[in-house]
Amino acid sequence: MGDYVRQMPHQGSSDLAERPSTAMRFHIDVPLLLLLLALTAYGLFVLYSASGQSMGAVIRQGRYFAVAYVIMILGAQVSLQRYMRWAPWLYLAGVGTLLAVMFFGVGAKGAQRWLQIGGFRFQPSEIMKLVVPMAVAWYLADRILPPRFKFVLIALALVGLPALLILQQPDLGTALLIAASGLFVLFMAGIGLRYIFGAAVLAVASAWPAWVFVLKDYQKQRILTMLDPESDKLGAGWNIIQSKTAIGSGGWQGKGWMQGTQSQLDFLPESHTDFIIAVLAEEFGLRGILMLMSLYLLILLRGFWIGLRAQTSYGRMMAGSLTLTFFVYIFVNMGMVAGLLPVVGVPLPLVSAGGTSVVTLMAGFGILMAVSTEKRTVAQGM
Amino acid sequence: MPQHITLKDPHRESRIYSARTVAAIAIVLALLAVILTRYYALQITEYETYRTQSDRNRVQLQPLPPKRGLIYDRNGVLLADNTPSFILSIVRERVSDLDATLTALQGLLPISAGDLENFQKKLQRRRPYEAVPLRFRLTEDERARLAVNRYRLPGVVVDAQLLRHYPHGALFSHALGYVGRINEREAFELDESDYRGTFHVGKVGVEKYYEDILHGEVGYQNVESNAHGRVLRVLERHAPVPGADLTLHLDIRIQRAAVEALGDRRGAVVAIDPLTGGVLALVSTPGFDTNLFVNGISSKDYSALRDSLDVPLFNRAIQGQYPPGSTVKPMMGMAGLESGLVTTESTVPDPGWYRLPGDSRRYRDWILRIRGTGHAPRVDLNMAIAESCDVYFYDLARRLTIDRMHEYMSPYGFGERTGVDTTSERSGVLPSTRWKREAMGQVWYPGETISAGIGQGYVLATPMQLAMATSVLASKGQRKTPRLVSSIDGEPVAAPLLEPLVAKDEHWLAVYEGMREVVHGKRGTAKYLSKGIEYDMAGKTGTAQVIGIAQNAVYNEDEVAERHRHHGLFIAFAPMEAPTIAVAIIVENGGGSSAAAPIARAVIDTWLLGEAG
Structure with missing residues (x-):
């Protein structure tokens, strides 16, 4: 690879730069692609068992993956400048659709999250997971970093507006993920430690008012259940007791593929979606968990590496934010299934069955690939 | 304004970014370590606990009630035999809302106040995941109605059980006596383990005098069942020993x-x-x-017998x-x-x-x-x-x-x-x-x-x-x-x-x-x-x-x-x-x-x- 060369863009006339690899030409980050392929293959393998040996479920999920890979690769072809140019407009459109959801949206299970256009259902909050960091990065990219107080405030407003709109849908999980993705941009932009500590203090201080004024009853219940699942064994605590039992009974070796009694005998709820890690833990044991974590860690490290090599502030901030957001998925999902965090609707990235999060995540990896292969284009343009 | 004078410094920004990346990686590793510790604790440290719990979830010890001994007269004429009867039971652990389930059942078949009272009493003494009987002697019609509604009644089980039957009814009433449902006092006196899954006991007469011999020995089986209580396979079985048959001098x-x-x-x-x-x-x-x-006389029948001159x-x-x-x-x-x-x-x-x-x-x-x-x-x-x-x-x-x-x-x-x-x-x-x-x-x-x-x-x-x-x-x-x-x-x-x-x-x-x-x-x-x-x-x-x-x-x-x-x-x-x-x-x-x-x-x-x- 021409990594060394790309570190010195002004030597663009060297032989290596003259012959970009096929992967480079198509803006593919090969290590990242291989890791993602390994992860999604592992995910399908687990899903087959978790869905009760349903080949239909695997094919459906495979189709989602196929669409998602295409979107990722298409997304990688778009130059970062273009993403930056689009950012404010996408942001405005996104906030607009969120407002539309608030007034005209359709809902399910007591939450109003979708927009119905013809026969097509569309969840604007999902797109905002990408649009919010894009917008914050756009806002900060041309400024001197670390940003001054005024810009930090404006950036926070850019994050806060969509996050609050989603929070009232209500969709706490997505709101937190979107807020995190925006805040990660600020973090990577190098905002002072005093902001970070300030935010931490504020978060702790706001816990009480949030409990009283913001959190809905069912959300409070989830937190209480996490703290003491035994208090409601057959009700809200059931999920968490069963998932912990599934995980714990897997031991080091696991019970074997399709041999998990918790998952195969329907004791584990949501076994193919949000709680799929419990199936993996039960059937493949701690070994399987370590393998999954290794894959995730390599993807994360690759993401950080891409950020470190990025040439522009915009690319750097996007890479850092997308990588950290990916991590939040992992942390929240694995934590909630193991009873460390309250149950919020966050899937295990690229493993849980479902199309929406897969497409968003892979689109994010597309942007990451665009960052990864950006310099060459920029360098050539210079 | 100062920011017009201060220019962007790519090297400084890059340095800051690198530092933040290092910090981010450190946080990520730390949090992954927390998660891993948690999984380690569940899967290695507390493995035995959860393994047991998962087995308890799926494996249940089911009592196998013994067949009660038959009673014959001296010519070999059957005086007391056992005929299959269907019982409606509830596995409490599999029912999320008991009241709702009982209400739903009452919509499907008659359940008397006495049935409910007995059920509630037995509910207090049950073992986890034990099926507690609610209604005995289901008719074919009632069984059909339950089967149709089974999907919305998780934890409701219909079991066949052998029930005492006296083919000659009143002819031997005082010679044989009869069995009846175990009442609270008897439940207290009988050896609980011997009567797992048995709901009847000799009340008077030969049926009571020879209770130990007629009853037999309870067996058990370990069965694997799913979250809905459906038995999938039998893992281990100890057959019950049927009660001994009695031949009487009676002619x-x-x-x-x-x-x-x-x-x-x-x-x-x-x-x-x-x-x-x-x-x-x-x-x-x-x-x-x-x-x-045999299955709890109705109060009307009972008072008729009790009050008869x-x-x-x-x-x-x-x-x-x-x-x-x-x-x-x-x-x-x-x-x-x-x-x-x-x-x-x-x-x-x-x-x-x-x-x-x-x-x-x-x-x-x-x-x-x-x-x-x-x-x-x-x-x-x-x-x-x-x-x-x-x-x-x-x-x-x-x-x-x-x-x-x-x-x-x-x-x-x-x-x-x-x-x-x-x-x-x-x-x-x-x-x-x-x-x-x-x-x-x-x-x-x-x-x-x-x-x-x-x-x-x-x-x-x-x-x-x-x-x-x-x-x-x-x-x-x-x-x-x-x-x-x-x-x-x-x-x-x-x-x-x-x-x-x-x-x-x-x-x-x-x-x-x-x-x-x-x-x-x-x-x-x-x-x-x-x-x-x-x-x-x-x-x-x-x-x-x-x-x-x-x-x-x-x-x-x-x-x-x-x-x-x-x-x-x-x-x-x-x-x-x-x-x-x-x-x-x-x-x-x-x-x-x-x-x-x-x-x-x-x-x-x-x-x-x-x-x-």
Whole structure:
């Protein structure tokens, strides 16, 4: 690879730069692609068992993956400048659709999250997971970093507006993920430690008012259940007791593929979606968990590496934010299934069955690939 | 403005970014370590706990109730068997909202308040994941309705179970007793592990006496089932040991003959084989359908049985204590001969009444009312038995005294439970001075000895005791505890032998002759029985005066008269040369022994001559 060369863009006339690899030409980050392929293959393998040996479920999920890979690769072809140019407009459109959801949206299970256009259902909050960091990065990219107080405030407003709109849908999980993705941009932009500590203090201080004024009853219940699942064994605590039992009974070796009694005998709820890690833990044991974590860690490290090599502030901030957001998925999902965090609707990235999060995540990896292969284009343009 | 002067510094920004990346990686690693620690704790440190919990989730120990032993009569006729019945149970752990489920079930099939109450009680004592019965005896229609609605009733289980069934219903009600649902007190007394999965227990009679033998041993199986409670496979199985089958001495033919002969009268018949001590018939009428009790009798049916003037739930054969009347005369005669107070030749003058020396009160002979005189100027033992002379026995009783009478009569089984293998037997009364002192705190009066001599006064005996006494008489003093059960799982069970009553053979024969003349003699009190008889029968009539009806508080005018009539009694054994059956019969308010004696003939005919007889 021409990594060394790309570190010195002004030597663009060297032989290596003259012959970009096929992967480079198509803006593919090969290590990242291989890791993602390994992860999604592992995910399908687990899903087959978790869905009760349903080949239909695997094919459906495979189709989602196929669409998602295409979107990722298409997304990688778009130059970062273009993403930056689009950012404010996408942001405005996104906030607009969120407002539309608030007034005209359709809902399910007591939450109003979708927009119905013809026969097509569309969840604007999902797109905002990408649009919010894009917008914050756009806002900060041309400024001197670390940003001054005024810009930090404006950036926070850019994050806060969509996050609050989603929070009232209500969709706490997505709101937190979107807020995190925006805040990660600020973090990577190098905002002072005093902001970070300030935010931490504020978060702790706001816990009480949030409990009283913001959190809905069912959300409070989830937190209480996490703290003491035994208090409601057959009700809200059931999920968490069963998932912990599934995980714990897997031991080091696991019970074997399709041999998990918790998952195969329907004791584990949501076994193919949000709680799929419990199936993996039960059937493949701690070994399987370590393998999954290794894959995730390599993807994360690759993401950080891409950020470190990025040439522009915009690319750097996007890479850092997308990588950290990916991590939040992992942390929240694995934590909630193991009873460390309250149950919020966050899937295990690229493993849980479902199309929406897969497409968003892979689109994010597309942007990451665009960052990864950006310099060459920029360098050539210079 | 300062920011116009300060330019972007790519190197500084890059440096800051690198530092932030390092920090981010550090945080990511730290948090992943937290997650990993958690998974390590669950999967390695607490592995055993969760492994056990997951096994407990999927594997359940199911009790396998044993099949209750069957009961046959001596001819192999099935008297108690088990028929499949369907039970609706609930596994509490699989039901999220019990009230909603119960409401839904009530919409599908009738569930009584009693069912619910029993269910709630059992719910408190269940083991985790144990199915608690709610409704028994589901009809086919109810099962179909449950099957259709099964998807919305998680945790609701329908199981087949064998349930006791009495094919002959009322015919054997008092002979067999019945099983019923285990009640709270019984649940407390029974060994809980032996009765896992068993909902019934013997309540009275043979069913209760032989409970341990009939019940068998509980087995169990480990089954794997899913979250909805559906059993997927059996992992391990320990088969239950079925209860032993009982064969009784009872003979359905005699039982039926006795019930038919009694008809709609209240009474009791007990027949014993003197050779074995086996009980050939145990009848108390009216009976009742024991099947009603198997699954909890309805309160309407129960109050009908409980409040009936005829007290059908009362087992007259072993609980009914009646004055035996003149039926004690053969045993009294034996006492006179053995004590030497009388001989076969000695006589007593009989003016039709008897007076204690120094007392003006006259004790009348029953014949005085009819003939205005005694049986004969002088009466010997033979005539005293054959014609049931009271005066002869008044005199004997006086000379014997009550305590010696007690001594001579006890070996026949009077005054204490016979120990027959069934429940709720009563002991009757064989009075003595000591008995009166202890039971009533009073001294014995000589006049009381006189009535005791003819089986009246304080003397009380159950039909079972009378039958045993007759059997002792018939076998010349061989004493055996009466037995209903002849074999357990084909293994014969002998009646426990008691110390025999030793008496001179000629004494036995003398008494036998008197009893033979009761039936076959010209002036026998039951001479009408001998018409067309094909064997020699020894019998003795008896009449018991009714003082009052204690059990019944309410009765109407017409019935008062009927219920004040004398009880008719009769004891008999046959054939005389080698007796194989001894019977005792009482017909309440039968008027006299003539109500009872034909029943003995019917019973003995059936036994000796077969059904044609």
